[in-house]
Amino acid sequence: MPKVTAFTCGARFGNSEIFAKVALQALQRMGIETELIRLNDCDLRPCIGCPNKLCSKGPEHCIHKDDGGWLTYKFFESDGDLISAPVWSLAPTSIVSVFRDRVFGYKADIAGWERRGVPQWAEGMKKQRPGALISVGGALTRHWTSLSMATLYTTAFSTQTNIVDQMDVWGVSAHGEAVQHPDLMLRAKYLGENLGHALLNPQIDWTGKFLGDDDGEACPSCHLSLLLARPGNDYVECAVCGRRGKVDLIDGKLSYTWPEDKQNRLTMMGKFDHMREIERHGMMRQSYTEAEQAQLDELKRWNDCVLTPPSRQRKAE
Numbered sequence: 200m201p202k203v204t205a206f207t208c209g210a211r212f213g214n215s216e217i218f219a220k221v222a223l224q225a226l227q228r229m230g231i232e233t234e235l236i237r238l239n240d241c242d243l244r245p246c247i248g249c250p251n252k253l254c255s256k257g258p259e260h261c262i263h264k265d266d267g268g269w270l271t272y273k274f275f276e277s278d279g280d281l282i283s284a285p286v287w288s289l290a291p292t293s294i295v296s297v298f299r300d301r302v303f304g305y306k307a308d309i310a311g312w313e314r315r316g317v318p319q320w321a322e323g324m325k326k327q328r329p330g331a332l333i334s335v336g337g338a339l340t341r342h343w344t345s346l347s348m349a350t351l352y353t354t355a356f357s358t359q360t361n362i363v364d365q366m367d368v369w370g371v372s373a374h375g376e377a378v379q380h381p382d383l384m385l386r387a388k389y390l391g392e393n394l395g396h397a398l399l400n401p402q403i404d405w406t407g408k409f410l411g412d413d414d415g416e417a418c419p420s421c422h423l424s425l426l427l428a429r430p431g432n433d434y435v436e437c438a439v440c441g442r443r444g445k446v447d448l449i450d451g452k453l454s455y456t457w458p459e460d461k462q463n464r465l466t467m468m469g470k471f472d473h474m475r476e477i478e479r480h481g482m483m484r485q486s487y488t489e490a491e492q493a494q495l496d497e498l499k500r501w502n503d504c505v506l507t508p509p510s511r512q513r514k515a516e
């Protein structure tokens with residue numbers, strides 16, 4: 200039986216959790232095993248970006264001995280995932296970013312797995328994995344949720360999770376208010392069913408397939424409209440998937456056409472493109488000159504301005 204793991208944030212029994220549970224109940228009715236992890240219950244410290252990338256040997260090698268390794272295996276053992284989070288200051292609560300950086304990132308980059316082989320720790324865990332996202336904002340307009348779904352989507356890149364549905368909620372703010380919005384509760388049920396449909400049909404390649412409502416969003420890949428529009432260009436770039444679209448004004452209204460683009464980071468080629476860019480950078484880099492090395496050493500030694508936080512002072516006592 201396939202299994203969906205939901206990762207929820209925000210208040211315990213809050214709106215994000217309620218919508219996630221409604222989706223999970225729909226999945227259960229389809230015969231799918233479900234589990235829910237409250238990220239706020241986890242001991243999860245931020246990735247410190249250690250230069251020797253300890254976790255590439257396996258999550259248990261991470262410098263942090265917390266719930267990060269367990270969460271990583273929970274994700275990779277699942278057949279599909281659901282992430283549900285409230286909007287705080289336009290973006291999802293910060294634990295989503297910590298979760299993304301600890302669970303995914305370099306070690307989980309399946310473009311690397313495809314080129315160099317699946318690492319031992321992840322054997323049997325490379326699979327087509329559909330996912331769904333729920334963002335819950337309290338503001339009465341969408342205007343105050345602008346970075347939320349886009350940031351939630353960044354959890355999908357390295358593992359090539361196929362986001363088959365996403366639910367961008369606004370205007371639900373009081374604790375538990377979700378249940379007072381039957382339309383949204385129904386939408387959460389549909390989201391669960393859409394995820395379930397993808398899971399029960401693994402013979403279909405779900406890459407780029409979307410079962411949610413399009414709602415007239417600009418980008419046909421990630422179904423969002425957060426676009427980079429730099430002056431002097433005749434194209435926009437999707438801030439999330441990186442795809443480029445040509446811009447036109449038709450009857451005074453913005454209109455886009457989206458040629459296939461190898462920059463699209465939702466595709467394996469988009470990830471290869473990025474990997475090759477990193478490799479090129481590595482190849483082009485010269486070793487440090489004596490002067491550069493001396494400057495580096497001098498800056499490492501210069502710690503006069505660095506404060507020691509009280510918790511570290513207590514440990515030293």
Ligand SMILES: Cc1cc2nc3c(=O)[nH]c(=O)nc-3n(C[C@H](O)[C@H](O)[C@H](O)COP(=O)(O)O)c2cc1C
Nearest residue numbers: 209210213214215285286287288289336337338372
């Ligand atoms: C610190 C904080 C910042 C918030 N910022 C936003 C915001 O920028 N935009 C928005 O729409 N709602 C914002 N909200 C409202 C929450 O998104 C909303 O209450 C949501 O329903 C909480 O979800 P939960 O019940 O799952 O915790 C904020 C709430 C808090 C506590």
